[in-house]
Amino acid sequence: MTGEKSGSSELDALRERAEELATEAVGRSEGERAVRLLERLDEGQFLVAVVGEFKRGKSTLVNALLGAEVVPSGVLPLTAVPTEIRYGEPAITVTFQNGDTRRIDTSRLAEYVTEAANPENLRGVTRVEVARLSPLLAHGVVLVDTPGIGSVHLHNTAAGHAALLDADGAVMVLSADTPLSDQERALVAQLAERRAPTFFVLNKADHLSSAELAEVTAFVGQVLAEQFGEEVSIYAVDARSALVVRCSGADHVGEVGVDFDAFARQFERFVTDDLVGALAASARGELARLGASLQGALGLELAARNASTEDLDHLVSRFTTEADRQRDGFEDDCTLLDRDVARLTGEVSARLDVFARDSPATYVASLVDIGSVAPRGELVMALHARVRDAVQAGFDAFRREEVGRVDAAWQEMAEAFRTKVQRRVDDARAAASSLFEVRLPTVVIPTLSAETERFTYLFLQVGSTLDPVSDLAARLVPDRVARRRALANARRELTAEFDKHAGRARWDLTQRLDTLRGDLMRAMRQELERSLDTVSEAAIRAEDWRTLAEDERSARAEATERLHRLADGLVTMGRPPE
Numbered sequence: 143m144t145g146e147k148s149g150s151s152e153l154d155a156l157r158e159r160a161e162e163l164a165t166e167a168v169g170r171s172e173g174e175r176a177v178r179l180l181e182r183l184d185e186g187q188f189l190v191a192v193v194g195e196f197k198r199g200k201s202t203l204v205n206a207l208l209g210a211e212v213v214p215s216g217v218l219p220l221t222a223v224p225t226e227i228r229y230g231e232p233a234i235t236v237t238f239q240n241g242d243t244r245r246i247d248t249s250r251l252a253e254y255v256t257e258a259a260n261p262e263n264l265r266g267v268t269r270v271e272v273a274r275l276s277p278l279l280a281h282g283v284v285l286v287d288t289p290g291i292g293s294v295h296l297h298n299t300a301a302g303h304a305a306l307l308d309a310d311g312a313v314m315v316l317s318a319d320t321p322l323s324d325q326e327r328a329l330v331a332q333l334a335e336r337r338a339p340t341f342f343v344l345n346k347a348d349h350l351s352s353a354e355l356a357e358v359t360a361f362v363g364q365v366l367a368e369q370f371g372e373e374v375s376i377y378a379v380d381a382r383s384a385l386v387v388r389c390s391g392a393d394h395v396g397e398v399g400v401d402f403d404a405f406a407r408q409f410e411r412f413v414t415d416d417l418v419g420a421l422a423a424s425a426r427g428e429l430a431r432l433g434a435s436l437q438g439a440l441g442l443e444l445a446a447r448n449a450s451t452e453d454l455d456h457l458v459s460r461f462t463t464e465a466d467r468q469r470d471g472f473e474d475d476c477t478l479l480d481r482d483v484a485r486l487t488g489e490v491s492a493r494l495d496v497f498a499r500d501s502p503a504t505y506v507a508s509l510v511d512i513g514s515v516a517p518r519g520e521l522v523m524a525l526h527a528r529v530r531d532a533v534q535a536g537f538d539a540f541r542r543e544e545v546g547r548v549d550a551a552w553q554e555m556a557e558a559f560r561t562k563v564q565r566r567v568d569d570a571r572a573a574a575s576s577l578f579e580v581r582l583p584t585v586v587i588p589t590l591s592a593e594t595e596r597f598t599y600l601f602l603q604v605g606s607t608l609d610p611v612s613d614l615a616a617r618l619v620p621d622r623v624a625r626r627r628a629l630a631n632a633r634r635e636l637t638a639e640f641d642k643h644a645g646r647a648r649w650d651l652t653q654r655l656d657t658l659r660g661d662l663m664r665a666m667r668q669e670l671e672r673s674l675d676t677v678s679e680a681a682i683r684a685e686d687w688r689t690l691a692e693d694e695r696s697a698r699a700e701a702t703e704r705l706h707r708l709a710d711g712l713v714t715m716g717r718p719p720e
Contacts, residue, residue, distance in 0.1 A: 153418065156425040157183040159715060163432060166705050172432045179428050186282040188421045193288050194315035195326055199345040203315055203381040204287050207406060208276050209388040213287045214252045223255045223267045225287040229280050230273030239266040283413045310424040311339040318378060319349045321362050324657040334369040339420050341409060342366060347378035347400040377405035433712025440706055442676060445578035446684035457577045458681045464573040465674045468566045472670055475562045476663055482555045483659050490548055491648050497540050498644035502636045505532040513629040518621060525632035533639045556662055563666040567673045574677045
């Protein structure tokens, strides 16, 4: 009880600061974000976004947690609009882009939130709120079923990312049969940077054998540990089976849902025991970020305001020249990065060609051995298994050597690119500090996360070229002839499999590096533009200052001073209590 009062007291203090910021920073982005934070604090709500790529089973998992078919789920990419499920008497409220709201019958939810019924969000829906009397939601947690990222519907990806930005925590849903795509890796990096409470669920665990599931779980765990700097719990589940059992009224799913019961227990414990502390930590962090943002903006605005009109025009002109110089330099940096990535891809491609050409000879002797001793009835399958094992062993060895080389090369060129952008941001801010005679805090460009390559193997025994002779014909030919034919086919298959997997590896590497390159460029461009825009916005506010009457200026000056004190306090308050 004491802990609850202490947590409540801290939330009250944070709520007061958020309300003060929302009031004092009207018209600023910091004020708008404070309003959203205040709404959540006033309602005692903690938004948990259920995120991931399309077709990962996010909606099914949400329904399984709630023990009822609350949001539409299915095989196709369904969710087109973020759907918030909160505690309350059963009802659905739809909010539109024009600000209108509408209560709808629970049977009509799919008409507003699914891609099929609301393609490209033609209805102009911004948010759908579903109220349910679920014990899981009674403590203030709000589950946000988000559109999947990476589908053919680009607006879904944008909406999915936007929903995450407003969330206090997340459940990331991966798929056991196709774990960690490039977009999912980028999403993991975003979650690691936010440091918000996050649960990781590996859905469709029933698609794999126990050994395969253990291998995939270990791989995903390694990637997550590298991103978060610590071991992360992963819950392998079968959400669809869990939903069926939960809808029958059972409290426990059992083995049919794999680890669903363990996930549900941990999530419920988080909701009942950790929610107040997590909400307070989230609010502290957001207030600290808003305070730091406000400090920099106010410093520049004051310096620009103190300059004469002629001087301000001159300063802005000089800074615009510097900004254009940094933008041009950034484009040159991008061109050099393109060249470096193309060179790296070419080098790996050349090594893959040599590897695919030379490797089959290494395994021919073992095929000959099998061809001479394997029982006639098991010959084809034995040779097939040896080809499969040979290709997997060969690519495992190649991967171990090549992954380190490619990763090191990528990290080196990407870090060099990031360093160049950091220097351009530093130079731009130094120019602004010098021109406007104001100290601007250093902006640290995010460091890079490790990215590694992982090959996969596909061996389809149906229609295998290893056995082109019918069973009847195979029984009619002499043993020596049958073995010679089978061995010849196996050798051709060995060469073909190495060549096929080299092609797949080449394509995969090219796609991965191209995605990483594009993501890095976009992120760095955003960081550079953000720093450059700070000066432009300060100049605009300074020009607006000159249009005010004397009494309006006096009121504005007092408001600015209050904002200064508030920003300083927010930065201090944002630090966790000792």
